[in-house]
Amino acid sequence: MKQIGILGSTGSIGTQTLEVVRSRNDIRVWGLAAGGNIRLLEQQIREFRPRLVAVWEEEKAKDLRERTADLDVEIQSGMEGLCAVAVMPEIQLLFTAVVGMIGIRPTIAAIEAGKDIGLANKETLVAAGHIIMPLAKEKQVSILPVDSEHSAIFQALQGNEKEEVKKILLTASGGPFRGKKREELRHIQVEDALRHPNWEMGRKITIDSSTMINKGLEVIEARWLFDVLPENIQVVVQPQSVIHSMVEYRDGSVMAQLGTPDMRLPIQYALSYPHRWELSGERLDFWTLSRLDFEKPDLETFQGLRLAYEAGRRGGSLPTVLNAANELAVARFLEKKIGYLDIADLIEGCMACHRFIEDPDLAQILETEKWAHEEVERRIGR
Numbered sequence: 001m002k003q004i005g006i007l008g009s010t011g012s013i014g015t016q017t018l019e020v021v022r023s024r025n026d027i028r029v030w031g032l033a034a035g036g037n038i039r040l041l042e043q044q045i046r047e048f049r050p051r052l053v054a055v056w057e058e059e060k061a062k063d064l065r066e067r068t069a070d071l072d073v074e075i076q077s078g079m080e081g082l083c084a085v086a087v088m089p090e091i092q093l094l095f096t097a098v099v100g101m102i103g104i105r106p107t108i109a110a111i112e113a114g115k116d117i118g119l120a121n122k123e124t125l126v127a128a129g130h131i132i133m134p135l136a137k138e139k140q141v142s143i144l145p146v147d148s149e150h151s152a153i154f155q156a157l158q159g160n161e162k163e164e165v166k167k168i169l170l171t172a173s174g175g176p177f178r179g180k181k182r183e184e185l186r187h188i189q190v191e192d193a194l195r196h197p198n199w200e201m202g203r204k205i206t207i208d209s210s211t212m213i214n215k216g217l218e219v220i221e222a223r224w225l226f227d228v229l230p231e232n233i234q235v236v237v238q239p240q241s242v243i244h245s246m247v248e249y250r251d252g253s254v255m256a257q258l259g260t261p262d263m264r265l266p267i268q269y270a271l272s273y274p275h276r277w278e279l280s281g282e283r284l285d286f287w288t289l290s291r292l293d294f295e296k297p298d299l300e301t302f303q304g305l306r307l308a309y310e311a312g313r314r315g316g317s318l319p320t321v322l323n324a325a326n327e328l329a330v331a332r333f334l335e336k337k338i339g340y341l342d343i344a345d346l347i348e349g350c351m352a353c354h355r356f357i358e359d360p361d362l363a364q365i366l367e368t369e370k371w372a373h374e375e376v377e378r379r380i381g382r
Contacts, residue, residue: 002271004118005031005050005085007106008097010040012202013120013146013263017095018044020268023280027271031085033098033106036060042067049073052088054081079105086110093271095146096121099204100327101320101369104128104362111141118270120146122221123327127320127365129224143225144270149218150225151266152244152257157226158274160249168228169246169254170218171238172297173197175210178239182301188340190333197239207330211343212297216308217326220319223312230312235305237295242284260284303344307351317357317368324372325350338380350375 004021008014009032021027033054034041045053045068054076055061061077068075076084079102086094086106094110095118096103103121110117111132119125125132136143145151149170157165176195177185193210194203208214219233236246246256259265260282268279299306304326311318329343338346350372357364 002027003090003092004029004095004271005033005088005091005093006095006097007033007054007082007085007103008035008095008099008121009044010034010037011097011099012205013097013267014095015040016263017097017118017267017271018048020264020271021048024277028090030090031088033082033085035098038064038067045071045073051090052076052085054078054085056081082106083109086115087113091115093118093144095267095270096124097146099123099202101127101323101366104132104365107132108135108362111135111139114139114141116142116144118144118146118267119150119225120267122147122217123323125221125224126217126323127369128362129220129319130315130359131362133224133227142273144273145225146266146270147218147221148261148263148266149245150222151269153222153226153247155257155269156245156247156255160247160255162227164249164251165226165228165232166248166250166252167232167234168222168226169248169256170215170222170233170235171241171243171245172212172215172235173209173241174237174239174295174297175212177210177301178237178295180301181298182303182341185301185340190336193333193340203334204327204330207333207343208326211304211340212302213304213308213322213326213344213347215297216305216312217323219305219308220312220322230309235297237297239293239295240289240291242289242292258284304347307344307347311351314356317360317364318351318354320360320365320368321350321354321372322347324369325376328373328376332376332380342380346376346379349379 029048031052032050058077065075086109093116097120101123103124241261248254311322325347329346332338
C-alpha cells in the first residue's frame with residue numbers, strides 16, 4: 001500500500017493525482033492541502049478520507065471545519081498547516097503540486113522528515129535547487145519529477161550512468177503563439193493566451209507556456225534535478241507534444257520518451273516507480289501519426305526563455321528574481337492590468353537592477369521574492 005499526501009489537491013495536478021488514486025485500491029491518501037476551492041476540497045475529503053487537511057486562509061479553514069464536522073479529519077491553516085501535512089508520519093510520498101514558491105518550506109520539511117517527493121512545483125528547485133538537492137542526498141530521499149518533460153528525462157536516464165550523458169533535449173510545444181513575431185503579440189488578450197493547443201493546465205502555467213517562460217523555468221529545474229549545466233540543456237520545439245523530452249548520450253545515441261499528452265502518465269510513474277502500472281486512455285498509433293516536427297525556439301520573440309537561460313547560468317538569487325517577477329506579472333496580466341509583452345519586460349527590468357546574492361539561504365530567497373514582487377508593483381505603478 002502506497003501512503004501519500006498531496007499539496008495542491010484541488011489544482012490540475014492534484015485532481016489528476018487523485019484520479020489515478022481513484023483507479024486503484026493500493027494507495028492511501030493521508031493528507032491534503034489546497035488554496036481556496038473549499039467546495040471541491042470538501043468533496044475530496046469525503047471521498048478519500050484524509051486524516052489531516054490544510055487550507056491557506058484561516059477563515060476558509062473555519063468554513064471547512066463546519067462543513068466536515070461529521071468527519072474524523074483535522075483542519076489546519078497557513079504555512080504551519082502545509083508543513084504539518086508534509087511531515088505526517090504515515091506518508092511515504094508527498095506530492096508537491098502547489099503553485100509558486102509557497103512550496104519551498106513544506107518540501108524542505110518533508111525531506112528533513114525522510115519523505116520521498118513527487119515534484120510538480122518547479123519553483124522549489126528554480127529558487128532553492130542548491131538547497132533542496134544536497135538535502136535530499138543527505139537524507140537519502142528520492143525526488144521524483146512529475147512534470148511531463150522531467151519525467152520523460154528521468155525515464156530516458158534509467159539504466160544509464162550520469163557520466164554518459166552529453167546533453168538533455170527538453171521539448172516544448174511552442175504554445176499558442178508558436179511562429180509569431182514579437183510585434184504580433186503586442187495586443188494579445190488573456191483569453192488568447194489561455195488557449196493552449198495540447199495541454200489542459202491551470203491558468204498561471206498556461207500563460208507561462210504561452211510566453212515560454214515555463215520552459216525556461218524547466219531548464220533551471222532540469223539543471224538541478226539531473227545535475228546538468230544550462231549550456232548542456234537544449235530546448236527543442238516539438239509542436240505535437242508526442243516526444244516529451246530526450247537525452248543524448250556521449251556515443252550519439254538519443255533516448256526519447258513518447259506518449260499522448262496525458263499528465264496521468266508522469267503522475268502515475270512517480271507513484272509506481274520503479275515499476276509501471278496499467279493506465280487507461282488513448283495510446284500512440286504510429287500508423288496514423290503522420291509527422292513529428294522539430295523547430296528551434298525563437299529567443300527574440302519569447303525573451304522569457306532567453307532570460308531564464310541567463311538566470312540559470314548565473315544562478316544565485318537571480319532565478320528567484322526571474323520566478324517571483326514572472327509570478328506577479330502573470331497575475332497582473334490575468335487581472336488585465338498589464339499587457340502581454342509587459343510580462344517579460346518586467347522580468348528583465350527586475351533582473352537588471354537586482355542586487356545579486358551568490359549563495360542565498362532560505363531567508364534570503366524569501367526576501368528576494370518579496371523584493372521582486374515590490375519591484376514589479378513599483379514598475380507597473382509608475
